[in-house]
Amino acid sequence: MAFLTTGYFAVPVYSSGMRSVTCFSVVTVEPGQGLNDLAKKYGTTRDQILKDNPQANQLGLGATLTIRENTTLLGNSKPKEVSREISRGAVASYHWPVWGRISSDYGWRGYKNFHHGIDIAVPTGTTISAARQGKVIKAGWMGVYGLAVLIDHGNGIQTLYGHNDELSVKVGEQVEMEEQIAISGNTGNTTGPHLHFEIRKNGKAVDPSDFLPQYNVVRE
Numbered sequence: 001m002a003f004l005t006t007g008y009f010a011v012p013v014y015s016s017g018m019r020s021v022t023c024f025s026v027v028t029v030e031p032g033q034g035l036n037d038l039a040k041k042y043g044t045t046r047d048q049i050l051k052d053n054p055q056a057n058q059l060g061l062g063a064t065l066t067i068r069e070n071t072t073l074l075g076n077s078k079p080k081e082v083s084r085e086i087s088r089g090a091v092a093s094y095h096w097p098v099w100g101r102i103s104s105d106y107g108w109r110g111y112k113n114f115h116h117g118i119d120i121a122v123p124t125g126t127t128i129s130a131a132r133q134g135k136v137i138k139a140g141w142m143g144v145y146g147l148a149v150l151i152d153h154g155n156g157i158q159t160l161y162g163h164n165d166e167l168s169v170k171v172g173e174q175v176e177m178e179e180q181i182a183i184s185g186n187t188g189n190t191t192g193p194h195l196h197f198e199i200r201k202n203g204k205a206v207d208p209s210d211f212l213p214q215y216n217v218v219r220e
């Protein structure tokens with residue numbers, strides 16, 4: 001089997017004496033493997049994978065999928081231990097910069113307007129964090145993006161965070177995944193407070209949804 005497991009999430013649900021834990025593994029699609037193979041490996045179904053990853057049918061190599069595995073724990077066993085077994089201790093490749101309702105997805109908006117990122121509607125003053133470890137290469141006013149941060153992650157990958165109220169990092173700074181980089185706002189070209197988030201591969205914007213965990217995602 002050639003799947004790389006690159007991360008996990010565990011959502012514990014408590015009931016009397018017994019805990020049902022849903023573990024989410026983030027896996028990277030490798031050559032020659034299909035959804036049925038993945039379903040078999042993780043003890044789930046193809047339908048469940050598609051439900052959690054609506055884009056899964058169009059995924060290419062290197063894309064990530066979020067796969068759930070339901071486990072029941074007894075006594076004192078810890079959800080983390082179960083997760084670690086599944087993930088083999090690896091780290092999730094990308095993290096949501098902020099949790100909120102997706103007010104606009106990546107892609108065409110009408111015939112002429114292409115949206116190069118996703119918009120996450122959050123009130124001004126919300127903490128924005130780095131989607132992945134990297135180095136800040138721009139931090140300041142970036143035209144339509146308002147107060148923005150651009151982070152380089154190596155291998156031609158960069159992430160951009162726009163429309164902030166305040167920036168928490170400076171150019172040249174090294175940041176960890178989930179580290180605070182800004183306070184959200186409504187600067188630049190916007191119609192309301194939100195974060196505009198982009199992932200760029202070799203200078204070209206790609207769909208962030210292909211890289212972010214896709215459970216509990218709320219769209220407008």
Ligand SMILES: [Zn+2]
Nearest residue numbers: 117118119196
């Ligand atoms: Zn946007």
